[in-house]
Amino acid sequence: MNIALIEYGAGNLPSVERALARLGVASQRASTPEGLESCDALILPGVGHFGALMRSLAERKLIDPIRNAVSRGVPLMGICLGLQAMFATSDEAPGDVGLNLFPQNVSALPPTDRLPHMGWNQLRRVRPSRLLEGVPQDAYFYFAHSYAALDAGEAAVALCDHSASFVAVLEKGNVFATQFHPEKSGPVGAAVLSNFVKQASKSQDGKQ
Amino acid sequence: MSLAHRIIPCLDTDGERVVKGVNFVNLRDAGDPAALAARYNIEGADELVVLDIAASRDHRPTFLETIRRVAAELAIPLTAGGGVANVDDGRAILRAGADKLTVNTAAIRHPELLTALAAEFGSQAVVLAIDAKRVGDHWEAFVRGGSVATGIDAVEWARKGVACGAGEILITSMDKDGTRSGFDCPLTAAISRAVTVPVIASGGADTPETFLEVFKEGRADAALAASIFHDSIHGLGDLKRYLGEHGVSVRQTS
Numbered sequence: 213m214n215i216a217l218i219e220y221g222a223g224n225l226p227s228v229e230r231a232l233a234r235l236g237v238a239s240q241r242a243s244t245p246e247g248l249e250s251c252d253a254l255i256l257p258g259v260g261h262f263g264a265l266m267r268s269l270a271e272r273k274l275i276d277p278i279r280n281a282v283s284r285g286v287p288l289m290g291i292c293l294g295l296q297a298m299f300a301t302s303d304e305a306p307g308d309v310g311l312n313l314f315p316q317n318v319s320a321l322p323p324t325d326r327l328p329h330m331g332w333n334q335l336r337r338v339r340p341s342r343l344l345e346g347v348p349q350d351a352y353f354y355f356a357h358s359y360a361a362l363d364a365g366e367a368a369v370a371l372c373d374h375s376a377s378f379v380a381v382l383e384k385g386n387v388f389a390t391q392f393h394p395e396k397s398g399p400v401g402a403a404v405l406s407n408f409v410k411q412a413s414k415s416q417d418g419k420q
Numbered sequence: 421m422s423l424a425h426r427i428i429p430c431l432d433t434d435g436e437r438v439v440k441g442v443n444f445v446n447l448r449d450a451g452d453p454a455a456l457a458a459r460y461n462i463e464g465a466d467e468l469v470v471l472d473i474a475a476s477r478d479h480r481p482t483f484l485e486t487i488r489r490v491a492a493e494l495a496i497p498l499t500a501g502g503g504v505a506n507v508d509d510g511r512a513i514l515r516a517g518a519d520k521l522t523v524n525t526a527a528i529r530h531p532e533l534l535t536a537l538a539a540e541f542g543s544q545a546v547v548l549a550i551d552a553k554r555v556g557d558h559w560e561a562f563v564r565g566g567s568v569a570t571g572i573d574a575v576e577w578a579r580k581g582v583a584c585g586a587g588e589i590l591i592t593s594m595d596k597d598g599t600r601s602g603f604d605c606p607l608t609a610a611i612s613r614a615v616t617v618p619v620i621a622s623g624g625a626d627t628p629e630t631f632l633e634v635f636k637e638g639r640a641d642a643a644l645a646a647s648i649f650h651d652s653i654h655g656l657g658d659l660k661r662y663l664g665e666h667g668v669s670v671r672q673t674s
Contacts, residue, residue: 224519226491226517227491227517227519230491230492231495234495259519259541259542259544259545260541260542260545261542323616325423326616326617326618326641327616327617328543328544328587328588328617328618329423330544330587330588330617330618330641331423331424331426331466331467331618331641331642332423332424332426332466332671333422333423333424334422352424352671354496354497356497356519356520356544356545357544358543358544358587373422374422374423393497395495396494396495396496396497396519397495397496398461398495398496398673399495401495402495
């Protein structure tokens, strides 16, 4: 199977690469529309700024290829800012448009608790989750963010509570995403990535 | 369900080798940062900090290679710093595999550096390190590894640093550092009350009780220590079990 990490300058790409390698999963980097077309599964890593990410994707002409891949049924996993980029808009970059796979807005977390939301937190599961299969209910995951999607309709499968209740894990068809960093979340994070790879393999088997 | 208090081992290096608290046990190469990183990754550290305390320009490529080697061992977040003077230094550290960078001396001289770093990498990647020492009735910030007084109030500086873009404060008590007499809870609490970002307490770590104190009285979000972990005086697992039993939310690892 051909898993591609979408390369647009995100700092955490090598850690995701290493996390996959530890699972025995080879990946490649894709930074061109052609590179994305030949892939069986895509991962959109991300740290930094919503607007900067969308501009980087636009400069590389990757926005339509990502959306087209999702329409073709290619499994896509977003991580942290990669989750936020799947939405229509974000408070972080008013006026900029996201990948728009989900129509909602990404909000600035209210300053109720300390921000950024930085460190290890637990999840509240609200729907059956493929990414969290076999992961203990009380597991901690590593978060580092100040913006979050407060609503993703039926796609929200697990929430987290810090300053507000927000979407921590999102799944809809072939689209997956986590607000936390699975590549930085120790063994339980590895399990989440492994579950994504399993879903991607299943989807490929289905095609053959 | 709440955010866990973090326990953070710190590796003080000369760019290449761990230079403080190096009486490690059960390590073939005791001064190798990557070997220690691998150990803490398995033992349940919540994050790792690696600092270049020499911070010499000539050694920069060596330190970046150290960050790469350490990052390769970790499935937890990594913070690195020492001598970060501009955005390019910060970018080099993050590209080498760190998730966050610390900035200290250069930020006091040029607070706008914090703004530039936050604009480039996001506040969540910018940790303002403050070395503070009690002077009369307040705490003063020191720079250049604690050797130069600035005349600046540490609590005021923390507040200003956050306003400029820092996403986290690493507060080191120079009075407590290396004493193993407990964290400086009044200093940590004063910083913690002054800012809205997470605060990491450093300096003075000793028994599990000292960690409990800094989380409760010191209102710290995270606690950092070096030698007590390197010397295996306290195992991370035992420490976290103790904290958990005393009502502190921590990430228990088996």
